[in-house]
Amino acid sequence: MTHAREMLDTYPGTVALDAATLVECIEACFDCEQSCIACADADLGEEEVKLMRRCITMCLNCSEVCATTGRILSRQTEFEPAMARAALQACVEACRLCAEECEYHAREMHMEHCRVCAESCRRCERACSDALSALGARE
Amino acid sequence: MTHAREMLDTYPGTVALDAATLVECIEACFDCEQSCIACADADLGEEEVKLMRRCITMCLNCSEVCATTGRILSRQTEFEPAMARAALQACVEACRLCAEECEYHAREMHMEHCRVCAESCRRCERACSDALSALGARE
């Protein structure tokens, strides 16, 4: 349960994008911020931590990008499509890179936290792609 | 829907706190990070933006503290109770100050985004207090 939808519905002006697309994107970004922090931490707790180095770095970077994108999308006053587009493009890339790494560890090493984190990254990648389409992005 | 519970359940080691208390605290922190960003932005979109200055500052500060606390609580490897306690205490204070300001605008100026944001802040304040109690904090 989050308050993202209610916050958008009580915004005093006009919202830049379709509300359902926007709320899904915002919620996916903040969820992915958290999953990636938790996955980097779980990686660090693994016996074979040396094998998890790339996963830790991808997760930490992805977490930051998701937080930033979620915040930028949460701002509707003087919404600037060029800014949203640049953030969303970086976020799609961060989520894709992180998901690929996590999926590898889920598949090859049966790491359950990586399986869950990859799910969260793929959801966020999809939500950001949908928001980009809604923005009319030239990709 | 967030992945916080699943991330905690797949953590490869022992978790520092009762899982339900921890998950509620983590989810409340990331939700409040978002609500406060959105409320500061809604304040900025109001006709009477001058009257919203304190609300904007409280919301921006509260959003940062919630994000930081949510991230610290999401890390279970080498969990340090003194660090968690310090973050949670700051978060209780940030949420209390922000909730009081938002409740004032909800009551006196009928601002719906402030009403929703205050709800999110009070939930987070409560969740952080509960986590502090679970940690055996000396307050």
Added chain:
Amino acid sequence: MTHAREMLDTYPGTVALDAATLVECIEACFDCEQSCIACADADLGEEEVKLMRRCITMCLNCSEVCATTGRILSRQTEFEPAMARAALQACVEACRLCAEECEYHAREMHMEHCRVCAESCRRCERACSDALSALGARE
């Protein structure tokens, strides 16, 4: 005075980019994170706060993007050029948009904090462009 150069010089592995380019980019990002927070706050303190709305939003967004980019560039273990490139491209865009807005207020309304913040944004835009070139970015 920052510790960025010393931190890079004591990194135990090989660094991805030319050290001077990297340190300038990291320092410019964290400096711009701070300038933009301070400029959004100064805007909020202005008598004519309604005229500063776009500047506040651009500054808050730019601050987040700079922090994220500075953090991603600060990580050398399993450095991923595609991630760095995506973050740097978003940062160039955020800094350009914010600098243009701040330069307008500096020129038309003689706002000194906007003049200083624009300087910081232009420095960061340049440092990120240089880092992109050093990475061999396909732009």
Added chain:
Amino acid sequence: MTHAREMLDTYPGTVALDAATLVECIEACFDCEQSCIACADADLGEEEVKLMRRCITMCLNCSEVCATTGRILSRQTEFEPAMARAALQACVEACRLCAEECEYHAREMHMEHCRVCAESCRRCERACSDALSALGARE
């Protein structure tokens, strides 16, 4: 070189604290945000990464708290001493815990990045303590 002093000097209102104390605190916070990110990353690049787990967690947590404190102190409009005090207290604790861990690795394992990071943490701990004193904190 940062723009923190110039940003403060061009603030349109009255500043809450002695300017030199405030600027040193803000600069120390953003510098420590960066040093801690870089130190966690250098730890991850070490051969004996398992021995660095606590250092990585302390550094990541300290980095977040420093960023948040630096941002809160950068906001002078509707400055709230109770908020500043809570953030500064958490920051003193985060910097102390991180410095102790880094000093241990610098002393026992001759890790140069930990020596530099500990310096940055101790500077920030001191700057936050000085800002607390200037605020008239009841500790």
